[in-house]
Amino acid sequence: MAERKIFAGPKVRRIRNALALTQTAMAEALEISPSYLNLIERNQRPLTVQLLLKLSSVYRIDLEELQGETAGGLGQLKEVFADPLLSGELPGDQELVEVADAAPNAAGGVIKLYRAYREQAARLSDLTALMAGDDRVPVASGRLPLDEVREVLERRPAYFADIEAAAESFANGLVAGGDLKDWLKNERGIATRILPVHVMPDLRRRFDRHSMRLFLSERLSRADQAQEIATEVARLALRSQIEAALDELPLSSDEARRIARFELTRSAALALLMPYGAFLLAAQNTRYDIDLIRARFAVSFGHAAARLVMLQRPGAAGIPFFLMEIDAAGHVIRKAGAQGFPQARFGGNCPKLNVHAAFQEPERILAETVVMPDGWTFLTIARTLEGPVVGFGERLRRTALLIGCDAALRDSLVYGRSDALQVAVGPACRLCERRGCLSRAEPPLTRPLALDETSAGLGSFDFQ
Incomplete structure (x- = not known):
């Protein structure tokens, strides 16, 4: 059977340079001559199977990096130059191979630019169709890929x-x-x-x-x-x-x-x-005290809280938490849940939730029990998260994180010791019929407004 030959000179040269080796030193370790290594690096000689194995054993190199296309770079470059705009630019694939091997960062830049071009073209096409009133455009065409991913997760x-x-x-x-x-x-x-x-x-x-x-x-x-x-x-x-x-x-x-x-x-x-077994044991031993957990694993509060949501291994599950992160303007950055985020039951858009109050007391943990209109109760823990360090004149990125669970599990958490009064909340103002709410920002969709010039309620929007 014929021996497979691979031309990967630029990759070998990058490996040698990263290890600060001369051609003579690497050639000696590979048991070949420096002149032969020089020919390999210039793609004038192939890497045989024996040399591949030698490289792997001496320098612990992943063979896939030498045998395959680097992170799919060649395949993606082929897609770029298959576009009608560029299809006549190259006579064959050899130049693409050389670019992918010799200049992977430049190849990655070209791929990113082409991807942005395709995304922008697709969005402009959808927008043109919508403005033209084309009934064939699906309702979801205005939804960005990020929105789709968030919904799925x-x-x-x-x-x-x-x-x-x-x-x-x-x-x-x-x-x-x-x-x-x-x-x-x-x-x-x-x-x-x-x-x-x-x-x-x-x-x-x-x-x-x-x-x-x-x-x-x-x-x-x-x-x-x-x-x-x-x-x-x-x-x-x-x-x-x-x-x-x-x-x-x-x-x-x-x-x-x-x-x-x-x-x-x-x-x-x-x-x-935070490996699963060790992290679950630490969470249970500390009664899910996030500050103690993050100190043990040298991670941030946000990292430890996000990891708690992931503890759902069959036969070794933790408390089924859910999580939500927002910015100071109320934009939701992420949602996740051990069983999916409880959108229908919890919602997460009530202005009375402690995740909003957290911005007034940065880095302090706020724990309280909230009661939904249907009587369901949740224990919620909120705290601000600090973004990257900023210089003078730059504004710090600060977000707030809420992690919650069914209030029936509160005795298993250190945060469940709080004797604070229960807070009546709703899934969102438009879906909540609580009367006299001082925090109401919008009227409910399910009730007509009570516009009476002779009286006014406590809330911004009175309804019947």
Whole structure:
């Protein structure tokens, strides 16, 4: 059988440069001549199977990185140049191979630009059809891919069994005393470096394929830096599990899949930082005290709270929490739930919820029991979250997080000790018929307004 030959010279050169090796030193380790290595790096000689195995054993290189297309870059470049606008520009695929191998960052930039072009063209097409009154345009055409992903993830449990099992196995397999940063360096040859704000002003994290370095912003706290490192590890080590989970989601477009892949990768990162078994035990032993839990795992309040929502392994489940994060203007940034976010029963849009009051007392934990119009009660815990560090003249990004559960479970939580009065809330003003509510912002859809010039109620909108 013929031996498979692979031309991957630029990749070999990047590996050598990342390890600060001369051609002579690498050639000696691979048991070949420096001149032969020079020909390999210039794509004038192939990488044989024997050399691939040697590279893998000596430098712990993932064979997929050398044999396959880097992160699908070649396939995506082919799609770009298959567009009618560019279809006649290249005589064949060889130039694309050279670009993908020799300049992966530039190739990634071209792919991102083309993706943005396609998304914008699709949205303009929908908008044109809507303005023209075309009845063939579906109602969902105005919905962005991000909206679709949010709806899908909010409706299902925030637990992905394969990702959890793989993350826990990975964490247990780390060398004693080692961490995720060490794994990136030792197993993938990726060095991590913190960059000052003036060098990387707009990004939290960036992986440079050419230099094999992961750059993190100095704006990030230690916990956020650890989360970004874990995200990179999850992207590399849990790729197959993330793709399998992605295939289970009913998404209608490639852009929606890309956004969902990002969300699943960040969830996998939390699973790496807080392995399931150890985290569940810590949560139960501390009676779900989020501050104690985050100290134990060196994560942020937001990370620990989000991880609590993911504890739904059959036979080893935690309390079924749900979570919501908003900004100061009331925009909902994310929702999630151990059994899906309880939109119908809880809603989350009542202005009397403590998540809104949290902005008045930054970093203080507010716990209270809320009562819905149908009598259902929930224990809610709210606290503000601080964004990246800002310089003088910049405005701090501050959001507020609400994590809640059925009030019947309050005795299992340290926050359930509060004897505060129950607060009467509703799912949203338009769906709530509570009379005399001082916080009402809109009249209910189900009742007619009571407009009486001789009297006025306590609320902004009186109704019959």
